[in-house]
Amino acid sequence: MRSSGAEFGSICIRTQLFSAGASLSWGDVGELHLIAVRQGGLSLVSPIGGRALRAGEAVLSLAEVFCEADARTGAEVVTISGPGELARDVRSTLSACAPQALSAGSALLAPSLAFALRAAQTPEATRSRLGDYYVERLLQEMLQGLLADTSRVERTPRPLKDPFRQAVSVLAAQFTDPDLASAGVAEAVNLSRRQLEREFSRRGTTIRRELRRIRVERAVKMLRDPDYALLTVGQVARHVGFSGASSLARAMAQEGYDSPSKLRGSGPTPRGAEGVAIPNAP
CATH class of the missing domain: 2.60.120.810 (Jelly Rolls)
Known part of the structure; x- marks a missing residue:
């Protein structure tokens, strides 16, 4: 061989x-x-x-x-x-x-x-x-x-043991899609949008908030990584699913981070932001 x-x-x-x-x-x-x-x-x-x-x-x-x-x-x-x-x-x-x-x-x-x-x-x-x-x-x-x-064709709907974690996995896999929305995530886990929104509400969060968190954590990693220094803030923003630099800056502020320009060159990514964290079930 x-x-x-x-x-x-x-x-x-x-x-x-x-x-x-x-x-x-x-x-x-x-x-x-x-x-x-x-x-x-x-x-x-x-x-x-x-x-x-x-x-x-x-x-x-x-x-x-x-x-x-x-x-x-x-x-x-x-x-x-x-x-x-x-x-x-x-x-x-x-x-x-x-x-x-x-x-x-x-x-x-x-x-x-x-x-x-x-x-x-x-x-x-x-x-x-x-x-x-x-x-x-x-x-x-x-x-x-x-x-x-x-x-x-082959898959049939089936009950999910933890639709919340399933949905977060879908968000983590597809967060770069700027058109990713609640309806598409709900369809992927075989729930209605309202049912899925209730699952997120039980954990004290929303689909939109979790998607923002995942996108911001990926952007923070890229902004702090010298391998991506040639990319503009706008390019980083669009890569992770935001419409542009200003929307990324607003999302980062909502997640408690400094502005993109301050993060550039500030060293390794802290707080375990190397990957996507899935909140614990109550």
């Missing part, structure tokens, strides 16, 4: 050439894997099911997957792997079934694979940390788009 690839933060891209009849296993349980066959054929087996793939077909899986290349042709396989949190809103569906096939008419699969392969072929000497960050974000969103496209 021959293998090549690249990593962009939490995303790993691999191209693998299997000789006829060769076998391999993929993945840590809980990671999200896109497995696509470019040439030949592949048989996939998970602990609870299997699937045969031909050239041009692909699956998504959260389970550990064992595979065997076609005994006559071998296989060329592309995998894109990322953290399982990207699939949190449909995670139980993926965990409870065999690798899930992408719909044959998916308009996202071919462009996603083409982008991933081109990114993986970029010489490391020409890459930058800022560029790698944006590639990682794009690949994360592509995986989520493929998952949503696949699960649209």
